[in-house]
Amino acid sequence: DPLRAVDLNIHNSVTEIRQIQSGVGTYQSYFKNDEYANIIDGSISWDGTPFIKQELYNTIDGLKDALVIVRPSTPCKCTIIQAKIIDPETMLLYNLGTKGYFYADRGSIEYQSTRPNQGGTTLRFEFKKNDTTYTGTLSYLMRGITWLPNYDLFIKDANTCNLRAYANIRNNQQQEYQVDNTYLYSGDIQLANTYPTGIPVQALQAGIAIDITSSSSINFDGEQKGFYYYSLKDKYTLRPKSSIRLPFINVNLKCKFYYKTTTGISSGQYKGIFQRYYDLTSDQFLPAGILTIRDNQILMGQSNLPDVPTNYTQTVVLGQDNDVQYLIKGNVTASNKDTTTITWQTYELDMTIFNYKDKDVRGQLDFYGAFQTTINKTTCNSLKVDGTMINLPFQVTKNNNYHCRIIVTLKWG
Known part of the structure; x- marks a missing residue:
């Protein structure tokens, strides 16, 4: 039988079940074996009419003497x-x-004298009198019900994009729940004991989309010491071993696409390929989840997005593009005379960035520098030193290349 009129408070790996109860006499609730195995020890709580005894026992023991x-x-x-x-x-x-x-x-x-059962656990509350009229909220923490946001990013050009957010709620239990209210929390809570969820992240991606309304019915309720929480007041049924996918928050997103890679400084000839970079800036907090990127309707890949604060620029890297490459020829032109330890060297770098595409590209080539990095001379545009890194922004027209030179001194001591 389904649990009716349930409120779910869902964190990433644990959920609080809350259900209002009322009646006369003794209150009893039955848990199937797999359901009770997922309840966190010591988390069962009763908030309401004072009780004189709370008891948990294996239901199969009721067959004794039958x-x-x-x-x-x-x-x-x-x-x-x-x-x-x-x-x-x-x-x-x-x-x-x-x-x-x-x-x-x-x-x-x-x-003959009793009905058989497959076992399970019965929760029983005894009140002061056998005819006590009781009311209260039964709550407990359990594994097996989880949620995870996922985001679909659609890109039209380098700076035009649209983000659709969804909340995936998964029930890995055999129990069915008829849910009145759902509360979703970013991050995760600390428990006295750590338990594995038993649910891979990939399993949370799939779900059945149910059309509660044409747009998101999930509301942002606030933030408390790093926990962002959201509520869904619509009723729905969470079936056993199932997942549902609901429209989540509405996000205004700024995006920027470019190519980037990082290399070292050394002598000899070496080359490499640039990677695809996406800078994403949201107008509101994004809970950690799975991001799927489509560029002009082409699937580019997925990434695990961490918690992203409001107006923070999150960088996502999705593979490399063989059409954008670099070639470097490096020579050591000077060095310290200490033969046991090299404390500084001067390099001359001859660089070429190749664009084999039929459209313009932009990006940045970074170099690992040293404790002290000094640019002596360069023909490169907009070159700058940032700490121990050298940054070279570039823009290359279609089917063309960009060539420049750098003379740089690296000091390690």
């Missing part, structure tokens, strides 16, 4: 045995006729 009939599983002229269950776990029985003990196969047992 009267049964043992019938053969295959047709035969065997005697039917009347017995009593001694141990429900092992099915040790007591023969009421012979007064002896024996084990029986579960499939051969017919129950």
